[in-house]
Amino acid sequence: MGPLGDSIEENPGLYSRYARRYARLVTMPSSALTAAHPLKDVASSDSALRRFLHGLPGVDAVGLEGRAASLGTRSIKTTAKAYAIDLAISMVDLTTLEGADTPGKVRALGAKAVKPDPTDRTTPATAAVCVYPDMVAVAKEAVAGSGVKVASVATAFPAGRAALDVKLADVRDAVAAGADEIDMVIDRGAFLSGRYVKVYDEITAVKEACGTSARLKVIFETGELSTYDNIRRASWLGMLAGADFIKTSTGKVAVNATPANTLLMLEAVRDFRDQTGIQVGVKPAGGIRTSKDAIKFLVLVNETAGEDWLDNHWFRFGASSLLNDLLMQRQKLATGRYSGPDYVTVD
Amino acid sequence: MNAVDRLNVLKTYKLYVGGKFPRSESGRVYEVTDSKGKWLANAPLSSRKDARDAVVAARKAFGGWSGATAYNRGQVLYRVAEMLEGRRDQFVREVADAEGLSKSKAAAVVDATIDRWVWYAGWTDKIAQVVGGGNPVAGPFFNLSSPEPTGVVAVLAPQESSFLGLVSVLAPVIATGNTAVVVASEKSPLPALSLAEVLATSDVPGGVVNVLSGRTAEIAAPLAAHQDVNAIDLAGADEALAKELEIAAADNLKRVLRPQPVDYAETPGIGRLTAFLETKTVWHPTGSLGASGSSY
């Protein structure tokens, strides 16, 4: 018997009650950037923005990591596990960001995103494929008619070291080629040297370049921001500037998504919605390779931001090898025996 | 006039409470004699109310004294030794009278007493390092255990060793930052009452030490039962009284130092310092810097 009742159907439990309470507050579409939310003025000057960001509550590293670790001990079994695996598959931004990417590679990836497990048609599609701007057109073709989105990194990914007009041209190219989502990187140099308005303005400019057709994910490269206080500030900065998603990492540095930095960002989107009514998504990226890891992240979402974020419109995994592990686990649940790498596709 | 014929000026011995020298509120005194029964003085016969006043004074002084730096407490205690040295002859006379000692033996006792003040004066800023320290906890935490004074300590001074014994039980209590209510030796209270005069002129803040004279059992009972007294040293209680007081002390879980045979002439250990110390352990998260990319 479960802790809260006889079954999921009979007793939806506390989470849903809580989530419903909050869901009522939220009606904002993703293109909230034009709305005049109550915090709009905080970015009026560098000093105002600094005062706001530095006025956010501090983060105690040990406590944050302790909470993330504690949620990591949740035991997700049987029906909950099956649900979580399918949910995780549906949240994957299947990613290839290699210098060696070719149209062939991207087409294969697109096919995989649409039908992750050719042997089992009940397997959900992934949320998106994520590629470089020059591969957007190929990717778009590969997923055509499927509902799988095409996301493109832009703004001189991954370093972000280019002039703004170059970055914007990068974005416009990707959008013009049909990108549904833009994953931009922030100027970490500007952020770390305290030029918050520069970062803010870049994000708003990119958001404008995205227009109404593409959702904007803002990558902070948390591994370079280094401190949790910085990650919290960057999260708020990104959300204030109109990010539809905040994203941990490029996958190109030593430390990418961790349970702790993702938990912190989930707290940020939760609090931001409480204050502004605007819901923002979260995308941990890089380093999430196993189903077990992915499920731990879903537990973080469930118990921090809540049920409203348990949907691929609001939560994504930036990953490549994760998908195959999810598929193997899914096969194991279906058949009762452990699967192997020969039973999922190499793309 | 011939010196031999001069009538000397007698001292009116008084209590020492809150830095002042009051008479007993009861107005009572009792006769103090030397070892041969010769009248020495009338000492105040303290009442329950005197005990209560002394506790109030000690509590009031606790914040300042326990909050003073250990270095400062050491300087103040050393100053007591300096003042004692200046009054050495007086104390030799009082100790000789009180304990029936020869002049030279009494002098040795007074010298040892002064040296004991010096010994404890030096302990104030060392005991924390000896009994406290960091603990190597298994986790991302730094914690530090530090000794802190227990609070207001009632001290029943030894009955026989009226000066060396008194100082041996009093000095460790205040060296660590406690404040004290001392019940002087019932039979020989005069050295204790004179010590109060030294304390009053040695930068020891008023209320840190309060000295009461009278019937030990009468004064100790309200002290042992007092809810605002944190600890009691039963050195001056006999077995039956000690048991009775220990039972009363349980009402607010006072720290109790039971009477035990002690040779006050020997250099003490740190037992009397630690008897009235609490250990406080303060934890702090540490976290780690750098490589995790997400820390501090």
Place this chain on the structure above:
Amino acid sequence: MTMENVSSVFEYAPAPESRAIADIAPSYGLFIDGEFVEAADGKVFKTVSPSTEEVLSEIAQAGSEDVDRAVKAARRAFEKWSALPGAERAKYLFRIARIIQERSRELAVLETLDNGKPIKETRDADLPLVAAHFFYYAGWADKLDHAGYGANPRPLGVAGQVIPWNFPLLMLAWKIAPALATGNTVVLKPAETTPLSALFFADICRQAGLPKGVVNILPGYGDAGAALIAHPDVNKVAFTGSTAVGKEIARTVAGTRKKVTLELGGKGANIVFDDAPIDQAVEGIVNGIFFNQGQVCCAGSRLLVQESIQEELLESLKRRLSTLRLGDPLDKNTDIGAINSEEQLTRITSLVEQGEAEGAERWSPACELPESGYWFAPTLFTNVTQAHRIARDEIFGPVLSVLTFRTPDEAVAKANNTPYGLSAGIWTEKGSRILAVANKLRAGVVWSNTFNKFDPTSPFGGYKESGFGREGGRHGLEAYLAPSSPEGER
């Protein structure tokens, strides 16, 4: 599963730990002189699982005759045990530590069954700490000359130890490990509602080859504990439990030579300043009062929050409480287990009713309590003042009283305004404030930006009516040693 299902709620399926791993016999005896024996008067009592009220086993109930037998056995064993080289005693304790690690899953399940606390806690807190405690004190056994209690400090003799039901095996470890390391022998009485893990520990002593009589376990009620403490041949008394019983013990041992340490109640203040790391503070508050259903002597049962952030903090706290999972303690996802006994549940219920009657505002998250067993929903009281009983009395349950303050001075004054002095918490990002406030708090353990952390190297114990003496660390040895200083024992 299809995509349609993906839109349903992420409710965790039950994930129960297997209880089969803990093989509980239908009955147990007293453990005296290396043997399980019946009580002299043949009395027995039942121990039940507080989460289901199922009878787990029938236990021999010690009486004063059994106490005498056990003390005699411990006395006989003392001579040889105390004469053993420290290095040999150490190896016994290391063995015990290792066997506890090997059997920790079994012991965690057992403890959860008998106590009602979540398996998550017994698995991740109690058992690791138990093993660590034995491991830590094992290493001291041959190093006592260097512990700061004089050269060649001697054991006291027979230790009579009485422990509570909230952390049965951990409190056993806190008592037995330092006692044995210093060369004492032990008679220990576990609480009547949680005797099983101590009896399993007896079996661990057997596996470790511990000489008979060194550890004796006497399950029983308060009368057995009182008889043990009053026994004339007991040299050392160690008690963890309520302040009322602690005072009774202090009276009992008055006028004897028995050395006493008491670890008693508390009413810990968890102080949250306006510059606190709020999300971690919320976790710390939850951990502070709902860890082990609040049945923790050092629980942060008074939340002192700076008035300027009260609303924000309470909102976060309530939201967090709504995610707590109450239910089957063996389920690995359970956060809140059962209250240990009907008696304790009655006490909690009565104090909470008084809180309401006195005008404090009661709040609990929506929370269904199981039909059988002893349960109490996580509860929060606002509009509480210092004068309310729920702000003064130790409730020993999942009940948090929220008070406010305006300045650090006021916070300290309110925190210290209690006869207890066991624990306190400080939440602020300002380092100097942590040090200044910690310095002024009259409490034996102060957690800054964390709460309810324990470690065998760290002394633990109270000021004022929370008891005296310290357990853990080098300090914890003192309670079991007669220092060879000129001033003799103390």
